[in-house]
Amino acid sequence: MERESMEFDVLIVGAGPAGLGTACRLAQLAKENEQELQICVVEKGSEVGAHILSGAVFEPRALNELFPDWKERGAPLNTAVSGDDILLLNNAEKGTKLANFMVPKTFHNDGNYIVSMGNICRWLAEQAEALGVEVFPGFSAAQVLYTDAGEVAGVITxxxxxxxxxxxxxxxxxxxELRAKYTVFAEGCRGxxxxxxxxxxxxxEGKTPQHYAIGFKEIWDIPAEQHKPGLVVHSTGWPLKDNASGGGYLYHAENNQVFVGLIIDLNYDNPNLNPYMEFQQYKHHPEIKKYLAGGKRVSYGARAIAKGGYYSLPKMTMPGALLVGCNAGTLNFAKIKGNHTAMKSGMLAAESIFTALKADQSHTELTDYTSAFEKSWVYDELYRSRNFGPAVHKWGTWLGGAYNTLDQNWFGGRLPFTLKDWQADHKGMQTVDKAAAIDYPKADNQLSFDRNSSVYLSNTNHEEDQPCHLQLIDSSIPIEVNLPKYNEPAQRYCPAGVYEIVQADNGEARFQINAQNCIHCKTCDIKDPSQNIRWVTPEGTGGPNYPNM
Incomplete structure (x- = not known):
């Protein structure tokens, strides 16, 4: 097909903290050295921030380096953390506040801010454009372009x-065709x-499989008397059980709003588990309900989280391109934070790319990025928390948590042990005949809600008459394999009700994909036990339109 082509010095795929961190740092270096660079950022969302979802308690370390005067520039970091509550939810009725010495110090948030990462990314895009970067929302990167020699040469939208x-x-x-001397892939988790x-x-090669969780988030307007600006609440325990690990959070943001969510590791083994319903249950716990009661839910979303950490980090360089941020898995799960590490990984990428461009190189492999990354504080953070996730996977929430508290609080993450989890998250699922049934209560439409009403709040929209972006490698597997073996878990692990088993007119079961509902969380691409679902990008602007997630 004949395609128009545009040439850039650097092309960045994804306008999240990693991609925009790359763009801003690269433009700064060009300005400081009086060198003109054509830098382009493409973003599949309808606007910058439309597909950004994060808790988020934000550690400003990378931002302090990128824009030391961010306060004067009006960065939307308005709510400093005022306190940390760590709760053990023993059951559906009881919860215990844990003393600081009983939890890893990485959970403490002095000096951090409760933020909307969507709004921070919108602000970062403004800074990038002011520095001369071209930012194009609404354009999905659909294919990688290669040179005849096999080097990455850009993307095709x-x-x-x-x-x-x-x-x-x-x-x-x-x-x-968007062609560039160097391309940075900052697509986020499971790009x-x-x-x-x-x-x-x-x-x-030689790395453990990447490990994932699914993170839910809702924004609530709550009564002023229940609002405690800056309070960070994390919890472990109920409602998760039966070899399902994870934890909840509730962050008191500005304007009488709270961000509430639940993170569930995607290595759970019961095919009957419904992550969405676990989250809806979570809000009924008295320790969470006391903040939400009488409030109004105003937004909903979900997103997969790459949490494998140090042992799952892939090589991040290849000829002509770099992987940065959550596309590579730089999140520090010991802190439940990845925005600062993603941004810093992009800034390091910018410095390596600028050095190469200054030497008039193109499409080379930037091996100096690896050494720069390994000398950075990001690498040190990930190394110190290297055993955090594997310990929980190996010993469970309680023993794994005890190990991590000892390792982080007393040894600074340097206990001389190597714990690795070699089992991919989809491989441990039980067959349905061996799995416990789970009976979830119905939504009360006050604290808990059905999936359709939740998807409505995500402002999700796709052009209906387009090729399905949720591709089945083998269309027979959902009915012939996944249904009898696992009661087709896609019906439950999808947080947007995309996948259904319906009865055809002839009485036979049929697998239905409601692709218009997809909120781009990527869980299906990760958790399908047969690895039969391939998520590809739909038309640009499709998907959720999060206002301030």
């Missing part, structure tokens, strides 16, 4: 106006191009 049957509609517009590159260049 997604075609627009293709029907579900694959035919060109009247509105058809072919995607463009579909990053996944391709990891496989093509064998970037995860």
């Amino acid at each position: 997604g075609d627009m106006g293709v029907s579900a049957s694959g035919e060109e509609k009247d509105s058809f517009m072919p995607g463009m 579909h191009l990053g996944k391709e590159l990891i496989e093509k260049f064998n970037l995860n």
